[in-house]
Amino acid sequence: MKTNVAAATTFALGLSLACGSAGAFELESAGLTVGVTPTISSDYLFRGVSQTQNRPAVQGTIDIQHTTGFYVGAFASNVSFLGTNARQEIDAMAGWRTTLAGVSLDLGGIAYTYPGYRNPASSGLYDLQYYELAVKAAYEIPSLPLPVKVLGAFNWSPNYQLESGNGYYVEGGLELGLPLDFTLAGRLGYQWIQNNTRWGSPDFANWNVTLSYKFSDFVLTAGYFDTSLSRSECFAGQKICEARGMVYLSRTF
Template identity: 80%
Template structure:
């Protein structure tokens, strides 16, 4: 168990930076490619809802893919949930990536875990699992590259033991001159047991502008949901519209 004073995301970031100095991320003999991405962010939003009580986040992602398209990965971030002792999130990912008729596909699963969290009387388990399917397609014959994206996620027992959960998302990315990318996404989350979850089913959307320089990406965006203050997990201020900025680097 990690100590509460050192978030798992900070630990992952340290590993990422240390590994970055080695400069060996393609193990050709084993057919593996390894990508490591540390990120610092003004907030941690998940489907438009803050996971850090509107505070900054330090995150790390690792992705290991075989030439067959099979991959495993992990994501870590600090979190803060009201009236819980959850302080870090560590997710495990696995799946298969391929391309079919020009469409890039990603089929896999995600396990969301919160090491150190203890759910006492009146609290439910935060950990859950989702099956995920993502697709993207680059539209041909346009003046600038345009990519259309879609995703579907399904959980048999969503977070807080709230029953079946479905999430769908669509979006578009436009590559602009000078290494800028303009993107927009919109999604909708359904939850079987809304009372236990803490909000009605809800929509979320965002518009972002990213700038790539060297191995870094600086992104700024606007994020919002359709949840009112009264509908937001006991009238918290974590579902409201906000601007957000984050910086990431890929090794």
């Protein structure tokens, strides 16, 4: 379904361009800000694990926020999971953003869905779809020679993917603004799953280091990504948890 995802991204781009002309007044008068971000990536990694069997991904994100801080959004990407017919992922997001004592906060929820995926009871497979509640925080340290941002996130699902019970994810990171519109960033996260046997791997850590370059409305990012999972621990010996380099290009409208 990669074509479907690309078509959805093209449609979102068209919507963004339309809003940037005739539709801008109506959106501003309603107190809304709309952002559309298409992305082309060498892989689709989620917490360090490939969602496309190590293949490229075409993705799109739309974010609509009101002046009160409340927002809704959506994300679409092609996916490929061994032993399933899932070909696309569409996530829905909603929440509230605010700033408190210099800390940017994002309190929300995410529903992960896979349209077209079929899970007949006779297949012995568990459901891919699930949802999470999420808290994100960001703080830029003042009075430094270069801008430094500290990031943190916590996600909880009462029934994580593949019906594997409670899932908890915590992540921390740093972003360093460099001259010439470069940004150096690092992330370290850890995923806990209640039922590891059903999920397919032990609890695991993931980390990455990336370098981004912003030019015009584009951002080009290259990075190194890895997890603590060995080949034997990775979903029946798959090669989707291994260290890899990755590059992706995105543009925000």
